[in-house]
Amino acid sequence: MDAVTSLIAAAGAFAVLSSIGVLLTRDNFYAALYMSVTMLLIAAIYAVYNVQAVVVMIALIFIGAVGIITVAVAASYRSMPSRRVDLLWVAPVIVVFAIVCYAYIKLAKGAVSPIEFGYFSAVPTDYLLVVIFLFSVIILMMLSAIKLARRVEP
Amino acid sequence: MISQLAILLSISAAILLIAYITAISSRDLVRLLISLELMFGAVFLAILPLFSIAPTMAFAIALLTIFTSASELLVLITAIILLDKRKKGIGVDKVAVGGDSL
Numbered sequence: 001m002d003a004v005t006s007l008i009a010a011a012g013a014f015a016v017l018s019s020i021g022v023l024l025t026r027d028n029f030y031a032a033l034y035m036s037v038t039m040l041l042i043a044a045i046y047a048v049y050n051v052q053a054v055v056v057m058i059a060l061i062f063i064g065a066v067g068i069i070t071v072a073v074a075a076s077y078r079s080m081p082s083r084r085v086d087l088l089w090v091a092p093v094i095v096v097f098a099i100v101c102y103a104y105i106k107l108a109k110g111a112v113s114p115i116e117f118g119y120f121s122a123v124p125t126d127y128l129l130v131v132i133f134l135f136s137v138i139i140l141m142m143l144s145a146i147k148l149a150r151r152v153e154p
Numbered sequence: 155m156i157s158q159l160a161i162l163l164s165i166s167a168a169i170l171l172i173a174y175i176t177a178i179s180s181r182d183l184v185r186l187l188i189s190l191e192l193m194f195g196a197v198f199l200a201i202l203p204l205f206s207i208a209p210t211m212a213f214a215i216a217l218l219t220i221f222t223s224a225s226e227l228l229v230l231i232t233a234i235i236l237l238d239k240r241k242k243g244i245g246v247d248k249v250a251v252g253g254d255s256l
Contacts, residue, residue, distance in 0.1 A: 005158050012165035019172045019192055028184045035188045035195075038169065042195050045162070051205055054216050058198065061224045062191070069231055070187060077184050077234075077244050089178040097171055104163045112158045112202065117209040126210070127217060134221035141225045145232035 007048050015041035026083075032074035036067040049112070053119035159203055170196035183234045183244045187227065194223045 001009070018041065021034035043058040123131065173192035180186045197219060204212035234244055241248045 001156070005156070005161065008158060009156075009161050012161060015195075016165060016168045016172070019169050019195075022188060022192060023172050023176045023179075028182070028188070031185060031188050035191050038192060039195050042198055045165075045199065046202065049202065049205065051202075053213065054198075054220075057216070057220050061220055062194070066191065066224050066227045066231075069228070070184075070191065073231055073234060074184050074188070077182065077238070079182060083179045084181065085175075085179045093174045093178060097167070097174065100170065101167060104167060108159055108163055108203065110159065110203075111206070112162060113206050117213070119209075119213055122210070122213070127214065130214065130217060134217065138221065138225040138228070141229050142232075145229050149232060149236055 004048060008045055011041050011044045011048070015045075027078060028074035029071065029078050032067070032071040036063055036071065039063050039067060050116075051119065053123070162199055162202055166196045166199035169199070181246055183237065183246065183249070186246065187230055187234065190230070191227060194219070194227075197223075 015038050018034045018037040022031045022038070025031050025034065039058060039062050043055045043063070046052075046058065047055045169192055173189045173196060176189035176192065177186055180189060198216070201212060201216055201219065204215065237249065238244050
């Protein structure tokens, strides 16, 4: 096993362990922290493959914005709920997971070696319109959420 | 010898399964939100092999996924706070009925 494969396997193993932490902990605050660690390790796997633009986006948007808000919300609602698996949802989960595993085993072939591509330099040229539209979507959705929040009586 | 693709997809599937189990066993909406974010993490890992085949398309998909999922999660956080304001709690059983009240 070469260095890159070992690095991916190690980061992946820690990511799975921290996601198991999300499942096992009873405190929402720690669950949110474990989730942030998982996302950070996923970004680390992207960094191993030198796809730095996605690393920056995951770190800034997913961990920096959404992750921190989730941690703050989880700290506010820091309950310790009793765990109960809803049996009605077990069958759909098994079916979906079986389909995903089948697709992974049967269809995924070849090696992973990301092609060198100027991701950062392509953002202001190739992807500028997409980024503008996506920022507009976020602003529109947040404005709608604020309007809805102001309408609700406490 | 285990290939890098197999390792990546195994990790992605494992995180997805853990997120599913967290979602079906969660009793409050914050835990549900956290499980959704884990599912998006599994999706990000599944996109990674696409960077070997078509990097421009993979980057566009990654951009779309990150931005749309982030906006969706932010709206969901707002919905959790609104639900707490209206129902005085964030338990899943409070939204099990759904819809408008007549």
